[in-house]
Amino acid sequence: MSHFISFCKGSSSAVVLGELICEKLKASTVEAVCNKTVIDLAGVMRSNFPAFNGNRLNLEKHVLKSLAENENFDDYITYIRKPRKQTEAFIKAEVKKYIFTDHKDEIVNKLKNNAEGLNTLVINALSTATQKVQTERGDINMWLKKFSSLLKGELTFETISSQNFSDIHDFEFLKEEITKRFTSINHKMSSLSLDKLKESRLKPDEILIDQLCKCCWVMCPFCAAVCTNTIEDHSPDDHSVPFHRPKGIKGWHKRGTEEFSISFCTTSVASHGKFRPHDSEESFPYKEYRRAGPRYANWKITADQSKLAYWKWFVYRFQNQLEEYYEYxxxxxxxxxxxxxKIPKEEAIRSLDEMC
Ligand SMILES: [Zn+2]
Ligand SMILES: [Zn+2]
Structure with a gap:
């Protein structure tokens, strides 16, 4: 009789412990499935997605291409004044489109596979822990330790004290109990919707922004072109960029008039002209632009004739908006x-290929 009571007590403890474990597994499994999917996704985009799988200039090229496609002047101004902000917005928009439009089914499948993978992991851990305790004649404490150590790294699983469960001796029953419950939880998980990804603590766009935007963002003092160095602070190396732009894009104009300056800065630095920084009383010869202050001193602007058709198209296409914005x-x-x-948009976009 006492044997029977102890069996009943032991099995009801197993039910309680099973419930407790599944409760803990449930929350951490959803999180783990989402995190795994997000990390996979960022990795896949980093190696396959054309805008993200190349170097710095390649990303810039895609940002400029999308700006031209959308022809939104406000976005251009954001890009000219705060290139990093516009680049981050571009990354966010592309990731969103990738997940929720272009590769929706693929990502739902990925969620499902990751949920199944975790299911297998838990089921295997249950078997291994149970086997160990059976062959080594261990107790519930040993079982719990083994079980959580097998999940470590994949699932965050807080320790459960074995104190109240020392009467559990039928580990096979405990295993079945947890398997039953967990499989039904996991079954629901495999239909995890894309919305769950939105709630995920890890965000694929943030991972990519972290990877792609950790670089120098210093802008050319004449044309606002962004330095292409991949190191955030690369002093004492000069800032540089392979292609500069017409200076009017940044609002440069002829002193004392309301005429825009439209020459490219690579042309200006070879000229005999002078310029006066907006915060200076003094004028400087273009050829000695580095003397004009700290913003100029660390830029390497080489005189050349490279002029991307893109920027000519841009100035012509948005001349009215530029005039209104800068009042020149x-x-x-x-x-x-x-x-x-005469430059069609297609040609302007094609000229970006010269960048890299
Ligand atoms: Zn420049
Ligand atoms: Zn730089």
Whole structure:
């Protein structure tokens, strides 16, 4: 009789412990499935997605391409004034489109596979822990220790004190109990919706922003082109960029007039002209631009004739908005060359391929 009572007591303890374990597994499994999926996803995009799988210039090229496709002047201004902000917005938008539109089914499958993977892990851990305790004639304490050590790294599983469960001796029963419950939880998990990913603590766009935006963001003082160095603080090396732009893009104009300056800074630095920084009383020869202050001193701007058709197209396409925004005019010495207006958008976008 006492044997029977002890059996009943032991099995009801196993039911309670099983419930407790499944409760803990449930929360951490959802999190683990989402985290795993998010990390996979960021990795896949980093190696396969055209905008993210190349170097710095490649990303820049795709940002510029999307700006041209959308033809939104406000976005251009954000890009010109705060290139990092616009680049981050681009990454966010592309990741969102990738997950929720273009690769939706694939990602639902990924969630499902990851849920199944964790299911297998838990079921195997149950078997291994049970086997160990049976062959080594161990107790519930040994069982719990083994079980949690097998999940470590994959699932965060707080320790459960074995104190109240010392009357559990039928480990086979405990295993069945947990398997039954956990499988039904996991079954629901395999239909985890994409919405769960939105709630995930890890965000694929943040992972990618971290990886792709840790670099130098210093802008050319003349044309706002962004330094392409991949190291955040690369002093004493100079800032540099392979392609500069017409200076009017950043609001440069001819002193004392309302005429935009539309020459590329790579042309200006070879000229005999002078310029006056907006916060300076003094003018400096373009050829000695480095003397004009700290913002100029660390830039390497080489005189050359490289002029991306992209920027000519941009200035022509948005001339009215640029005039309104900066309150200068494309007239007189700032008149837009007639060849710029003949550049179709497709050609402008194609010219970005020269960047890398
Ligand atoms: Zn420049
Ligand atoms: Zn730099």
């Amino acid at each position: 005019k494309f007239q007189g010495r700032g008149e837009i060359p007639s060849e710029w207006e």
